[in-house]
Amino acid sequence: MKRKHNQITDQRFIDTFLGKSRIGRLATIGSDGYPYITPVNYVYLDGLIYFHCARAGEKLDNIRRESRVCFQVDQPLAYLDLAFADNHEKPCAVTQFYHCVIIRGQAKVVENIEEKVKALNALVSSHQDDQQHFEEITEQTPPVRHCEIVAVRVESMTAKSELAQKKSPEERARIATYLKQRNLAGDAETAVLLYSEDE
Structure with missing residues (x-):
């Protein structure tokens, strides 16, 4: 990473950040060689990224053809505007504060039904608050057969924040x-x- 002062190395922070976030952006390699980026609802479970999708589509076609993917999650924080700098002639004084994690890994459609059900339950649970309950998904739940679950195994991970560390x-x-x-x-x-x- 070029700007080492922005780098996050605390794995507990990274795990917590990935665990509480809900939407990430998946980059696959298209048949035309161009990156193909799609936002997905995901859950971070047992060190893997899981997301669900339809059983057919460009994203899934790309994964089946080439398993290498990139996955990005960010959290925009406050935006420091020109009013703080009190000098509208210096537009470079504006700053976006944020957290960000970028993962490189291998994506694979989950074939094991137990793993699929576990990931679906975790995905639904991650979108509920502690007071909300839902009927647990089982192998017999109809939607289980009508969607795919994809797991991304992490090969490398980088994380950074912009919090005026050089100030x-x-x-x-x-x-x-x-x-x-x-x-x-x-x-x-x-x-x-x-x-x-x-x-």
Whole structure:
């Protein structure tokens, strides 16, 4: 990774981030040689990425022809606008704060019915809150036969965040104060993260 100061090496953070996120972007290799990117609902389970899809389609055709894939998950945080810089003549002063994970791996359609059912239950459960209950999916549940589950086995993984790591503690505190006062969606969370960089 070029910008080492942005790199995340804490595997627990990465696992938690992947576990709480719901949508990722899958890149497969198309028959024409071009990358083909699609957003998918996924679940991170036992170190693998699982997602469901229709039993036919370009994404699945690509995977069956070439199993190498890339999978990306991001979380946009606050956006630092020009009002903070107080200088509208310097557009490069704007900054998007974020977390991001990029995975390279091998994708394969899950043939084992027990693994398929386990992944489907985990996928549904990940989209419910603790107070919501659902009827457990079994091998006899009709939709099990009408969809595919794909597992992505991770071969390499990189993660990074943009949280003004190159700024001084004083500058990060100034940004955090601005974000708390601005109070747009994501500002409060980002302010806390900026302070935590100094701990």
